[in-house]
Amino acid sequence: MTAGEARPREEMAAMPSDYDMVIVGLGPAGSVMAREMARAGMRVLALEKGPAYTAEDFALKHDEIRYHVRLQLSPDVIQDPITWRPRATERARVLPWAVGPLHLGPLFLPPTTGVGGGSIHWAAWAWRQREADFRMRSAIVERFGEAAVEGTTLVDWPITYRDLEPYYELAEQEIGVSGRAGNLDGRLQEGGNPFEAPRRRDYPMPPLRPGAADELFVRACRKLGLHPFPAPAAINSVEYRGRSACTYCGFCRDYPCHVGAKATTTTSLVPEALATGNLEIRPLSRVFRVDRDAQGRAVGVSYYDLVTRRECRVRAEWVVLAAYALENARLLLLSGIDGNGHVGRHYMTHNYGWFTAVLPEATNPFMGPAVAASVVDDFTSELVRDQEGVVWGTPIIGFTGDVQPIEAVHGMPPDVPRFGQRFKDWLRENYRRLYSMYSQTPTFPRPEFFCDLDPEVKDPFGQPALRLTHDWVEHDLKGVQGAARIKHRIAQEMGALQVWEAPYAPPYHISTHELGTHRMGDDPRASVVDRFGRCHQCPNLLAVGGGMFPTYGSYNPTLTIFALAFWAADHLRAELRLGSVVTSR
Amino acid sequence: MTGGGALTFFNPHEAATVEAMAARIIPGTPEDPGAREAGVIVYIDRALAGAYRDLQPLYRRGVQELDARARSRFGRPFAELGEPEQDRMLGELLEVTAPTLDTPGVDEATALLPYFAAVVHQHTVEGMFGDPAYGGNRDAVGWKLIGFPGARWGYSAEQMRYGFDARRLRVMTLEDLRRDRGRGEAERGDGGDAE
Numbered sequence: 001m002t003a004g005e006a007r008p009r010e011e012m013a014a015m016p017s018d019y020d021m022v023i024v025g026l027g028p029a030g031s032v033m034a035r036e037m038a039r040a041g042m043r044v045l046a047l048e049k050g051p052a053y054t055a056e057d058f059a060l061k062h063d064e065i066r067y068h069v070r071l072q073l074s075p076d077v078i079q080d081p082i083t084w085r086p087r088a089t090e091r092a093r094v095l096p097w098a099v100g101p102l103h104l105g106p107l108f109l110p111p112t113t114g115v116g117g118g119s120i121h122w123a124a125w126a127w128r129q130r131e132a133d134f135r136m137r138s139a140i141v142e143r144f145g146e147a148a149v150e151g152t153t154l155v156d157w158p159i160t161y162r163d164l165e166p167y168y169e170l171a172e173q174e175i176g177v178s179g180r181a182g183n184l185d186g187r188l189q190e191g192g193n194p195f196e197a198p199r200r201r202d203y204p205m206p207p208l209r210p211g212a213a214d215e216l217f218v219r220a221c222r223k224l225g226l227h228p229f230p231a232p233a234a235i236n237s238v239e240y241r242g243r244s245a246c247t248y249c250g251f252c253r254d255y256p257c258h259v260g261a262k263a264t265t266t267t268s269l270v271p272e273a274l275a276t277g278n279l280e281i282r283p284l285s286r287v288f289r290v291d292r293d294a295q296g297r298a299v300g301v302s303y304y305d306l307v308t309r310r311e312c313r314v315r316a317e318w319v320v321l322a323a324y325a326l327e328n329a330r331l332l333l334l335s336g337i338d339g340n341g342h343v344g345r346h347y348m349t350h351n352y353g354w355f356t357a358v359l360p361e362a363t364n365p366f367m368g369p370a371v372a373a374s375v376v377d378d379f380t381s382e383l384v385r386d387q388e389g390v391v392w393g394t395p396i397i398g399f400t401g402d403v404q405p406i407e408a409v410h411g412m413p414p415d416v417p418r419f420g421q422r423f424k425d426w427l428r429e430n431y432r433r434l435y436s437m438y439s440q441t442p443t444f445p446r447p448e449f450f451c452d453l454d455p456e457v458k459d460p461f462g463q464p465a466l467r468l469t470h471d472w473v474e475h476d477l478k479g480v481q482g483a484a485r486i487k488h489r490i491a492q493e494m495g496a497l498q499v500w501e502a503p504y505a506p507p508y509h510i511s512t513h514e515l516g517t518h519r520m521g522d523d524p525r526a527s528v529v530d531r532f533g534r535c536h537q538c539p540n541l542l543a544v545g546g547g548m549f550p551t552y553g554s555y556n557p558t559l560t561i562f563a564l565a566f567w568a569a570d571h572l573r574a575e576l577r578l579g580s581v582v583t584s585r
Numbered sequence: 586m587t588g589g590g591a592l593t594f595f596n597p598h599e600a601a602t603v604e605a606m607a608a609r610i611i612p613g614t615p616e617d618p619g620a621r622e623a624g625v626i627v628y629i630d631r632a633l634a635g636a637y638r639d640l641q642p643l644y645r646r647g648v649q650e651l652d653a654r655a656r657s658r659f660g661r662p663f664a665e666l667g668e669p670e671q672d673r674m675l676g677e678l679l680e681v682t683a684p685t686l687d688t689p690g691v692d693e694a695t696a697l698l699p700y701f702a703a704v705v706h707q708h709t710v711e712g713m714f715g716d717p718a719y720g721g722n723r724d725a726v727g728w729k730l731i732g733f734p735g736a737r738w739g740y741s742a743e744q745m746r747y748g749f750d751a752r753r754l755r756v757m758t759l760e761d762l763r764r765d766r767g768r769g770e771a772e773r774g775d776g777g778d779a780e
Contacts, residue, residue: 060762065715077619093687101704212747247739258738360613361748366733367740405733418679418706419610420672424619424730425645431731432751492731525701 019045019280022301022316024287024331025203027117028558029545029565031265032171036569040578044279045314047303049075049323053266058120058256063403067255068105072122073112080109081465082326083454084509092454092467106254106409108508110326115283116256116266118324118512118558119175121400123253123371124234124262126177126561127555128168131161131197132382136551139382140391148391152444153346155550156414158531161197164563166582169201171562175263176240181204192398193229195377207390208237208246208372210402213363213435213494218374228249228374232262235369235561245265252369252507253402261492262369285312288463290319290335290541298541304461318540318572322565326510329451329517330466331375332528337537339518339528341354344451347470348552351506353394353480354413355487358497365403365434368520371399379486380575381553382519385484389475392442394483396490399436408434413500435494437487437497439477443472446496446515470509477504482496492549513557518547533568544568590627593634594641600626601664602648607709608646608700609671618726620709628712628721629705640704647701654698678702716759725756736762 020042032047038044051057066072077099083092111118132139137154171177181202182192189202207230220303221228235252236245246261262268273279291300291313300315321328329344337343375397375460379385384393405413408431412418416426443449453573454467481504491499521527524536533544544565548559566581574580604626613619621641637722639752648663651674655663663708681699685691699743714728716736722728728735734754744751757774765773 059766060759062762063716063718063759065711065719069711069715091689093689096688101707102685103638209742209745212745212749215747248741248745249739251735251736362732362746363747364740364749364751364752367751405731406727408711409710409714419675423610424611424613427731431733522594541673 001291009157015310017300017315019043019316021045021320022047022066022314022319023322024301025049025323025327025546026115026265026270026281027111027322027324028119028265028562030117030320031119031269031273032562032565033320033542033569034279034320035269035545036566036573038138038273038276038278040573040576042278044273045280045316046281046541047189047285047287047301047314048113048281048283049286050112050283052115052122052281053256054262054413055267061256061258062249062251064406066539068404068407071103071106073114073256074106074109075113075241076294077109079460081457081459082468082510083457083465084468084469084470086469087449088469092469093456094457094465095510096113105410105506108510109512110324110510110514111178111512115270115281116264118281119264120256120266122234122262123369123556125371125397125556126172126175126179126232126234126263126559128197128199128448129161129553129555129560130195131513132162133551133553133555134159134164135552137393143382144391150189153448154342154444155162155402155526157550158520159452161272164199164560164567165197167566168559169199169565170566170582171180171559173204173281173560174566175234175265176205176236176243177203177232177236177263177559178205178208180207180230182229185293191229192228193375193377195226195380197381203232203499205237205240208235209248209368210374211363211365211368211372211398213359214373214398214400216311216359216494217398217437217490218491221374221429223493224489225376226376228376231371231375233369233371235371239467241268248368248372248401250366250368250401251404252262253371286461287323287331288333288461290321290333290337290538292538296538298538314337318542320496321541321543322545323515325517325545326451326466326468327541328545328547332518332543333453334463337535337541339535340525342519342526344517345447346445346519346550347449347451347468347514348443348445348516348549349470349509350442350511350513350552350554351472351504352441352502353441353483353487353504354411354499355484355491357414357435357491358433358472358498359435360433360495360497362432363400363435364432365401365408366405368401370399370402373400379483384482384570387478390482392479392554394439394441394479396483396486397438397439397440399501403434403436405431410461411502413498414484430498435496437490439480439483440513440556441476441483442553442554443476445551446473451517468500468509470492470507480504484510513546515546515552515557516551518543519550521550522549532571533564542568542572590624592630594692595633596631596645598662598664600630602651603629603644603660603705604706605664605671606675607712609668610706610709611713611748618730620713622723623713623721623722623726624723625709629708630721631720632708632711643701643704644746646697647705649699650698666696675702679706718759725758728756734752737764738773739761739775
């Protein structure tokens with residue numbers, strides 16, 4: 001019998017495993033697990049719902065219709081449905097902001113499917129969390145009192161920044177991050193972020209060349225007494241480990257990279273894992289269940305081959321779910337693993353605060369990646385000033401590139417007519433002079449907001465869709481409003497001719513930054529996975545990725561996802577006596 | 586229609602109606618091209634025959650209802666109205682925030698036309714500012730209008746200075762990039778600019 005053939009469940013339990021480990025999803029977390037375990041000598045199979053992309057797929061990617069309008073990389077929410085409702089008393093329907101011809105764009109869908117996953121389309125902001133982000137509940141309670149966390153399920157992380165620091169460093173070195181250190185072992189560095197948590201090692205590459213309007217932002221911020229620094233970017237500013245430097249083509253966020261300069265795992269971790277000879281990848285394989293034996297141990301997974309539509313099974317000693325926070329939750333629930341009712345709970349996302357300005361001269365917002373810009377952290381996390389009701393702050397992030405024409409039309413000021421000569425003339429005069437800033441207000445986990453299985457909507461294979469119940473609450477809106485006040489002052493100082501903002505209560509409820517759906521913790525009654533990503537309820541099953549986050553700060557989560565995966569893999573290697581990478585250094 | 590042109594989905598009347606809508610969304614003249622001159626109708630027609638096939642019913646019924654409303658108010662179908670009448674009708678439809686037709690509580694009879702207009706607006710923008718490969722943005726007139734140099738391999742430090750006039754750059758398309766593949770950097774379409 002070959003690995004892919006279906007077998008009755010009873011028979012399976014007696015069969016030997018086909019692989020040491022099967023990994024579901026080859027995005028950032030799955031790629032790390034694949035490389036680390038394949039290098040440790042495990043025979044690893046990776047099942048990926050999307051295609052196995054190669055460099056040839058991305059060579060001519062400069063196409064806003066294909067990637068922004070027609071969502072080439074995104075999962076199709078009709079074929080692969082997720083439903084949403086604002087509160088538990090309502091009936092959910094397939095994400096209304098993500099379907100149909102007026103959809104809001106790839107940022108408001110789950111991230112890319114295919115080998116590389118979210119690391120294909122990401123804008124590549126590569127943040128370490130702040131120390132306080134690991135002890136969010138305590139930090140808020142110490143400053144604002146218990147009342148400030150009422151109605152939330154905020155907790156402290158079971159691990160600290162210090163625990164994760166070596167893995168942040170490993171992630172930065174392995175995927176390649178450009179930036180300027182602000183705090184090397186407690187010594188502040190000129191031009192870096194003075195508020196960053198101490199790091200042992202500088203970024204492996206200097207910062208990217210900033211977009212045109214960045215110098216105005218930097219000057220304005222300094223004049224206001226703020227501390228601008230270049231955003232850390234997982235894009236090569238110089239050639240790194242045989243991968244090219246960025247060409248500043250401006251088709252970066254939401255697009256694949258045509259020169260391999262962006263840290264996409266198809267150019268680094270995945271080929272390195274394949275080079276061991278221990279990794280096999282089966283693309284277009286859609287997992288729908290973790291198979292378990294009578295004792296509840298994972299014995300493998302069941303999946304559909306998306307070409308033949310056949311149901312297949314594969315057996316493995318270890319199963320790793322790395323299919324994004326949302327799909328991980330669905331797979332756990334479909335497999336009858338509910339983590340004492342915590343799977344799908346503690347849902348968190350970001351409320352983006354979009355702010356756009358017209359500047360006096362050409363900014364050419366289509367040049368260079370959005371991330372090639374400066375940021376201020378003066379108000380981030382626990383550094384937020386005392387503002388009415390806002391207890392967790394956000395960076396103010398310059399956004400200088402990656403603005404293609406169609407997206408620019410979607411982001412036009414509300415008082416400009418949507419058609420006719422004035423519409424046309426506004427674009428003629430102002431597209432070249434756009435400059436944006438944005439912020440990311442994190443939501444707090446709350447019992448009334450969660451994911452579960454939809455009782456009505458099914459995917460094409462008859463499996464229940466994931467259902468999201470979420471709405472914005474006052475803190476989310478006030479966080480954006482507070483950040484907007486700062487953006488207004490910066491824009492004024494930059495000489496902006498016109499400014500406008502997106503609504504504080506946005507129409508979307510997913511943002512490619514979904515987290516918390518299989519929270520990690522030491523207490524099996526209060527969390528789904530342990531600090532190393534192992535399911536309390538099923539110890540040879542790991543669920544890694546953003547779903548592990550107990551709470552959410554205001555930085556983009558992906559570097560922390562990479563670091564947590566390196567952390568999880570390293571501890572598994574140590575436990576299996578396969579050699580730890582970090583602790584043996 | 587500007588000089589006719591083959592159709593792959595629309596009938597001639599539907600094409601004339603949708604083109605009339607697009608031409609009021611982004612008006613133009615031969616000297617200062619708009620949606621009509623950019624061939625936006627070719628983009629929409631091809632999209633509906635292929636990638637947007639699921640929207641064929643919306644366009645069919647949308648054109649019928651738009652005509653019905655134009656006839657009842659002005660005595661003629663939309664495409665035959667004068668520009669002021671067309672602008673009045675479009676303005677009324679586009680100022681409504683169009684809910685999707687499956688929004689709970691939405692009455693399809695009143696929602697259909699604002700939704701249709703919002704979709705035509707979106708597709709007009711796509712046809713004006715998407716790559717010419719898709720049938721619109723003829724001769725990259727949409728990109729030239731707003732100063733976007735198109736599908737380029739990259740930009741130099743000099744080009745990324747504040748105030749740089751990107752209209753000096755050669756506008757490139759996906760077709761140019763494909764032709765460039767395998768050539769050395771100096772022979773590429775933006776090779777001269779990027780130095």
